[in-house]
Amino acid sequence: MMHSKGKTMEIRKAMIVDDSESDQFLASNEIKRHDDNIEIMQAYDGVEALEMLAETDEKPDVIFLDINMPRMNGLEFLEEYSKLEDQSPVIAMLTSSNAQTDRERALKFDCVRDYFLKLLDESDMAKLKDL
Amino acid sequence: MNTPFILSIKFKLIFFVTLCVTASLVVSGAYFFNKISDALFRIQVDRLESETLIISPLFASAFNEMKSDLSVISKTPPIQGIVRSTRNDDVDPLDESTTELWRTRLASIFSGVIENKPGYVQLRYIGLADGGREIVRVNNVDGSPVIVAQEDLQKKKTEPYFRNALSLKPGEIYFSAVSLNREHGKVQEPYLPVIRGIIPVHDPEGEMFGMIVINAEYEVILRSVLDDIQIEKDLYVINEVGDYIRLQKDSGNNAQFVFHSLNDGEDESSADVVEQVLSASEDTGTLFERVNSKDVVIQYYKDTDIFEDDSRYLAFALISPQTSFIAPVSEAQREAVLIIILSILATVTLALVFAMLLINPLMKMNQKIRAHEGNDEPLTGLPIHLRDEIGSLARSFSELYEKISLALKDEHAALERLAESEEQFRSAMKYSPVGKALVGLDGEWLMVNDALCKMLGYSEDELRQTDFQTLTYEDDLSEDLKKVQELLDGKISTYKMEKRYIRKDGGTIWGLLSVSLLRDVDGNPKHFISQIQDISDIKKAQQTLEELNTELEEFSYRTSHDLRSPLTSSIGLLKYADESLEKGEQEKARTSLSLAQDSLKKLEELLKDILDLARLKNMEEEEQPVSIKTLVDDALDKFTHMNNYDRLEFKLDLQYDEDVHTKKTRLLMIVENLISNAIKYQDTSKKKSFVKVETYEDGENVVFAVDDNGLGIPDDQQENMFVMFKRFHPRVSFGSGLGMYMMKKSADVIGGDIRFVNKKDGSRFVLILPKHNIREKRDV
Numbered sequence: 001m002m003h004s005k006g007k008t009m010e011i012r013k014a015m016i017v018d019d020s021e022s023d024q025f026l027a028s029n030e031i032k033r034h035d036d037n038i039e040i041m042q043a044y045d046g047v048e049a050l051e052m053l054a055e056t057d058e059k060p061d062v063i064f065l066d067i068n069m070p071r072m073n074g075l076e077f078l079e080e081y082s083k084l085e086d087q088s089p090v091i092a093m094l095t096s097s098n099a100q101t102d103r104e105r106a107l108k109f110d111c112v113r114d115y116f117l118k119l120l121d122e123s124d125m126a127k128l129k130d131l
Numbered sequence: 132m133n134t135p136f137i138l139s140i141k142f143k144l145i146f147f148v149t150l151c152v153t154a155s156l157v158v159s160g161a162y163f164f165n166k167i168s169d170a171l172f173r174i175q176v177d178r179l180e181s182e183t184l185i186i187s188p189l190f191a192s193a194f195n196e197m198k199s200d201l202s203v204i205s206k207t208p209p210i211q212g213i214v215r216s217t218r219n220d221d222v223d224p225l226d227e228s229t230t231e232l233w234r235t236r237l238a239s240i241f242s243g244v245i246e247n248k249p250g251y252v253q254l255r256y257i258g259l260a261d262g263g264r265e266i267v268r269v270n271n272v273d274g275s276p277v278i279v280a281q282e283d284l285q286k287k288k289t290e291p292y293f294r295n296a297l298s299l300k301p302g303e304i305y306f307s308a309v310s311l312n313r314e315h316g317k318v319q320e321p322y323l324p325v326i327r328g329i330i331p332v333h334d335p336e337g338e339m340f341g342m343i344v345i346n347a348e349y350e351v352i353l354r355s356v357l358d359d360i361q362i363e364k365d366l367y368v369i370n371e372v373g374d375y376i377r378l379q380k381d382s383g384n385n386a387q388f389v390f391h392s393l394n395d396g397e398d399e400s401s402a403d404v405v406e407q408v409l410s411a412s413e414d415t416g417t418l419f420e421r422v423n424s425k426d427v428v429i430q431y432y433k434d435t436d437i438f439e440d441d442s443r444y445l446a447f448a449l450i451s452p453q454t455s456f457i458a459p460v461s462e463a464q465r466e467a468v469l470i471i472i473l474s475i476l477a478t479v480t481l482a483l484v485f486a487m488l489l490i491n492p493l494m495k496m497n498q499k500i501r502a503h504e505g506n507d508e509p510l511t512g513l514p515i516h517l518r519d520e521i522g523s524l525a526r527s528f529s530e531l532y533e534k535i536s537l538a539l540k541d542e543h544a545a546l547e548r549l550a551e552s553e554e555q556f557r558s559a560m561k562y563s564p565v566g567k568a569l570v571g572l573d574g575e576w577l578m579v580n581d582a583l584c585k586m587l588g589y590s591e592d593e594l595r596q597t598d599f600q601t602l603t604y605e606d607d608l609s610e611d612l613k614k615v616q617e618l619l620d621g622k623i624s625t626y627k628m629e630k631r632y633i634r635k636d637g638g639t640i641w642g643l644l645s646v647s648l649l650r651d652v653d654g655n656p657k658h659f660i661s662q663i664q665d666i667s668d669i670k671k672a673q674q675t676l677e678e679l680n681t682e683l684e685e686f687s688y689r690t691s692h693d694l695r696s697p698l699t700s701s702i703g704l705l706k707y708a709d710e711s712l713e714k715g716e717q718e719k720a721r722t723s724l725s726l727a728q729d730s731l732k733k734l735e736e737l738l739k740d741i742l743d744l745a746r747l748k749n750m751e752e753e754e755q756p757v758s759i760k761t762l763v764d765d766a767l768d769k770f771t772h773m774n775n776y777d778r779l780e781f782k783l784d785l786q787y788d789e790d791v792h793t794k795k796t797r798l799l800m801i802v803e804n805l806i807s808n809a810i811k812y813q814d815t816s817k818k819k820s821f822v823k824v825e826t827y828e829d830g831e832n833v834v835f836a837v838d839d840n841g842l843g844i845p846d847d848q849q850e851n852m853f854v855m856f857k858r859f860h861p862r863v864s865f866g867s868g869l870g871m872y873m874m875k876k877s878a879d880v881i882g883g884d885i886r887f888v889n890k891k892d893g894s895r896f897v898l899i900l901p902k903h904n905i906r907e908k909r910d911v
Contacts, residue, residue: 020730026703029707068692096692099692118699118700119703
C-alpha cells in the first residue's frame with residue numbers, strides 16, 4: 001500500500017464516480033472551491049471508472065465513490081478495484097446512503113479511507129489531507 | 132431322515148455278532164481240524180506200517196517155496212545117483228543104473244516140477260567137472276517142460292552165480308541177483324528177468340560135486356504173491372541193488388519189473404522212491420517225500436531173513452499220497468465249512484431278531500417323536516414303562532420334552548408379543564404421513580414407509596437398492612455424514628437437520644431429518660432410525676417470505692436513499708445557485724437551477740412509480756376484455772411529449788386483434804412501460820432509431836413484443852433484469868429502477884411471462900400470455 005493513514009497528502013487530481021449529473025456538479029464545484037488547481041475526472045459508474053483508471057497514465061490521488069449506480073455500483077467497483085495490483089488512488093466514499101451495512105461493507109476494503117455523506121463540504125475536504 | 136443301514140445299531144450288532152461267531156468258529160474249527168488231521172495221519176501211517184509188515188511174509192513165503200523145492204530136489208535119488216555113476220564110469224555101483232538112466236529120471240522129476248510151477252523157467256543140475264557143464268536141464272517152454280538134449284548142454288563155469296555157489300556149504304541155499312537170462316553166454320531176448328535159486332550137491336565124503344539151479348521168472352514169482360493180496364496203494368518190491376517190481380493200484384495189478392541198474396523204461400518218480408528206500412538206514416520206516424509233485428508217504432520194510440547173506444534183502448514200500456490220508460478229514464472239512472456257514476446264517480438271523488428287539492422300542496420312540504413334531508399336544512406313547520436303558524432314555528427324554536415345551540410356550544408367547552409390537556411398529560411406520568426409514572450403518576435403506584417412497588418418488592424396492600448418500604443433495608451430504616459419525620461415536624444421541632433430497636424425477640425436495648441410532652444389547656450400533664418430513668412447502672414459503680423480506684428491505688433502503696438523494700442534491704444546488712447569484716455568476720446559477728429541476732423531476736417520477744407500485748400491490752381488479760391495439764395506440768399518444776419521440780420510427784405489426792380477458796391495469800402498465808422504455812433508452816448516437824411493436828399467436832400463446840435498436844441491456848446485467856431498483860444506463864439519469872420490477876409482478880398477476888430476448892443490437896421484450904389465461908372465464 002502506497003499511502004498510509006496519518007500522512008499528509010497533497011491532492012493534485014481527483015476522480016468523482018457518480019451517476020447523478022447534479023452530484024457530479026456539486027462535488028466538483030466543492031473540490032474546485034477548496035483548491036482550484038485540482039484536476040477532476042468524472043465517471044458515471046464503476047465500469048467507466050475502471051476503464052478510465054486503466055487508460056490514464058496520471059492516476060488521481062483520490063477517488064470519490066458513490067454507492068448507488070447503475071451497471072456497477074460502488075461496492076461492486078471496490079471488489080474489482082481491490083483485485084488490481086496498483087491501488088495508488090485511495091478512496092473516499094461519497095454517498096447519500098447512511099445505512100450501517102453500506103458503511104461497514106465499504107470500510108472493510110483497505111483502499112477505503114473515509115466515508116462521507118453527501119453533500120461534500122469544506123470539512124470533508126479538510127479531512128482528506130490527513131488520509 | 133433315514134439312518135444309512137451301515138451306520139445303524141442294527142447293522143453294528145449284526146456285524147459284530149457275526150464277526151465274533153465266525154471268528155470263533157473258524158479258529159476252533161481250524162484247531163480241531165488240525166488236531167484231527169494229525170491224529171488221523173498218525174493212524175494212517177500206523178496202518179500203512181502194519182500193511183507193509185503183512186506183505187513182507189507173503190513174499191518171504193514165495194522164496195521159501197523155492198527153497199523147499201530146491202531142498203526136496205536135492206534129496207531125490209537121481210542127484211546122488213548121478214554122483215555115484217559119474218565116479219564109477221557112468222554106472223551106479225549101488226544099483227547099476229547108468230548115468231544116462233539117472234539123468235533121465237532126474238529130467239522127469241524136473242519136468243514134473245516145472246509143470247506145477249509155471250514161474251520156473253528152467254531146472255538144471257550142473258556139475259563142477261568139465262567147465263561147469265550142465266548135467267540135466269529142463270526148460271519151460273510155454274508151460275511145458277522141454278528136456279534139453281545132451282549135446283545142447285552148456286558150460287556155466289564163468290557165470291557169476293556159478294562161482295558164488297562154489298562157496299556154499301551143504302544145505303545152504305543161494306539166490307542170485309535178478310538178472311537177464313543168458314543162454315550160451317548171451318542175453319536172451321526178449322529180456323527175461325530171472326532169479327536163480329541154487330543149492331550145492333556134495334558127495335558123501337563132503338566134497339562138492341555140483342549144484343541144482345532153478346531159474347525162476349522173477350515177475351511170475353512175485354505176482355503169485357500179489358495175486359493173493361489186495362492193496363490200495365502203489366507197491367514197490369525192491370532188492371538190495373534196486374531192481375524192483377512196481378504194482379500200481381490203478382493199473383489192475385499189472386506189475387512191471389524194472390532193472391533199476393539198467394535204468395530202462397524207468398520213470399523218475401519210481402527212481403526217486405527206490406533211491407529213498409535204498410538209502411534209508413533203518414530196516415523199516417516212514418518217509419515223507421514229494422514225488423511227481425505230490426506229497427506222498429512211503430512206508431518201507433527191508434526183509435533180510437529171506438537170504439542167507441545179511442547184506443541182501445528184499446524191501447517192500449507202500450506209497451500213498453498224503454491227501455488220501457486225510458481224505459475223510461477233507462470231507463469233514465467241507466461239512467465243517469457248511470456248518471460254519473449255516474451257523475453264521477443262524478447267527479445273523481438271531482442277531483437281526485435280537486437287534487430288532489433292541490432297536491424297535493427306540494425306533495418306535497423316534498417315530499412318536501417325529502410324528503409329534505409341530506404338535507402342541509403333550510408327548511405320549513414313549514416306552515417310559517420299560518425297565519431297561521431304553522425306558523430310562525424315554526423317561527429322560529420325556530422330562531426334557533416337558534421342560535422344553537414349557538420354555539417354548541414362554542418363548543412363543545414372547546414371540547407373539549414381539550410380532551404384535553413389531554406389527555404395530557410396522558403399521559405405525561407404514562401409515563405414518565411422515566417419511567420413516569430404518570437405515571443401515573452404511574447408509575442403505577433397510578426399511579422405508581410409503582410416505583418416504585412417495586416423497587422421493589421411488590418404489591420401495593428401488594429405494595432399498597440405494598442409500599441415503601446417493602439421494603442426498605451434494606451440498607448437504609458432508610454435514611449429514613459428520614452428524615452420522617458423531618452419532619456412531621456416541622458424541623450425540625440424536626440429530627436433526629434440514630437437508631435436500633434428490634427425487635427420482637431429478638427434482639429436489641427439502642426434508643427435516645431426525646435421526647437416532649439403535650444399538651444392540653452390547654452397545655454396538657445396529658441401524659439408524661430416520662424420520663424425514665417433507666418441508667419443501669414450508670421451505671418454499673420461507674424462501675418466498677425471505678425474498679419478500681429482502682425485497683421490502685431493499686425497497687425501504689432504496690426509497691429512503693433514492694428519495695433523499697435528489698432532495699439533498701436539490702438543496703445543495705439551490706444553495707449553490709443562490710451563492711452564484713450573489714457572486715453575479717449567472718451561468719453557474721442557471722446550471723444549478725436546471726440540475727435542481729432534473730433532480731426534482733426524478734424525485735417526482737420515483738414517487739409516481741412508488742405510488743403505482745403501492746397501488747398495484749394492493750389493487751383487486753376484475754378481468755375484462757381488453758384490446759391490445761387500443762392500449763398501444765393510447766400509449767403512443769400519451770408519450771408524444773417525451774424527449775426524442777420524433778426521431779423514432781414506430782413500426783406496428785399487430786396480427787392478433789382479438790380482445791384478451793385480463794386485468795386491464797396490469798396489461799396497460801406493461802404495454803406503457805415497454806413502449807416508454809424503448810423511447811427513453813433509444814440510442815441517440817444512431818442515425819435511425821426504431822421501435823417495433825408486435826402481437827402474434829405462437830401455438831397456445833399470444834405474444835406481445837417490443838423491439839428496438841436502442842441502448843439494450845449489458846450482457847452481465849441481464850440476470851438482474853427484473854430486480855427492483857435496477858438501472859442499466861449511467862448517462863441516462865431518468866428511470867426509477869422500478870419499472871421492470873413492476874412489469875414482472877404484473878405479468879405474474881395476469882398469468883403471463885415477460886422475458887428479455889438477447890439480441891445483438893438493442894433490446895427485445897416479449898410478454899407471453901398463455902391463451903387459457905386470457906379466455907373469458909364464465910364459470911368464475
